[in-house]
Amino acid sequence: MTVLQALPAFEDNYIWCYRGNEGGSIVVDPGDAGPVLAAIADGLRIAAIFITHHHNDHIGGLGALRAAFTGSVYGPEDARIPGIDRIVRHDDVLQISGFRPFRVMAVPGHTRSHIAYTDSSVLFCGDTLFSLGCGRLFEGSPEQMLASLDRLAELPEDTLVCCTHEYTLSNARFAAAAEPDNPERDHLIDDIKARRGSGQPSLPSRIVIEKACNPFLRTHFPERLTGLKEHLGFMPESRLARFAALRAWKDQFR
Numbered sequence: 001m002t003v004l005q006a007l008p009a010f011e012d013n014y015i016w017c018y019r020g021n022e023g024g025s026i027v028v029d030p031g032d033a034g035p036v037l038a039a040i041a042d043g044l045r046i047a048a049i050f051i052t053h054h055h056n057d058h059i060g061g062l063g064a065l066r067a068a069f070t071g072s073v074y075g076p077e078d079a080r081i082p083g084i085d086r087i088v089r090h091d092d093v094l095q096i097s098g099f100r101p102f103r104v105m106a107v108p109g110h111t112r113s114h115i116a117y118t119d120s121s122v123l124f125c126g127d128t129l130f131s132l133g134c135g136r137l138f139e140g141s142p143e144q145m146l147a148s149l150d151r152l153a154e155l156p157e158d159t160l161v162c163c164t165h166e167y168t169l170s171n172a173r174f175a176a177a178a179e180p181d182n183p184e185r186d187h188l189i190d191d192i193k194a195r196r197g198s199g200q201p202s203l204p205s206r207i208v209i210e211k212a213c214n215p216f217l218r219t220h221f222p223e224r225l226t227g228l229k230e231h232l233g234f235m236p237e238s239r240l241a242r243f244a245a246l247r248a249w250k251d252q253f254r
């Protein structure tokens, strides 16, 4: 088993398993217990569970997994998440035996209590930052989501981005519409098509890749977002307005 493993779940979810140097693994957002129990039968040992937000495709397996390990379930303060042992907040530092310290980041936008976890080498960001995209704004404002994405973009460039959904190729179509001329992104998409074609995940991505290719992290380059300008008939003045316009366009993009 590799250090970082994405267990496929449902249609397009991944349950990330991150193995520390004592053999135990952190399991992130187990929406379905099934794939995790199968991995346990294969030798996975759960050291801790991290929850990013309350949606059922991220927490649905918690109940069935509780008997399968003795460590803690970490998650945000939100009454909609049953089964959290340790509520964590922005800037909390988590010391889990066998791992480097993990820092908690508040990243509201997709939901109001959404959090992310990073040890500066990996980032578990749930449904906030996707490869070539970002989460829908179910509970937060564009302003909140932009601030959350800005915070993630400040992480070390080589940080591995472990998001929860395999949306990369459908996000790629929108990215190409918003910013038609981006050769680096085109190259990335070719790579990802090859990976998906051989049954591998497109993930993890890296912060440096997302900053170069993800239109939602490129709102400070209005001159590059020629597709957005064409779509709207004008280029919004502020970064926030550009971000909000991109997100609204993506919501109805087919």
Ligand code: ZN
Pocket: 053, 055, 110, 127
């Ligand atoms: Zn979600």
Ligand code: FE
Pocket: 055, 057, 058, 127, 164, 165
């Ligand atoms: Fe989700």
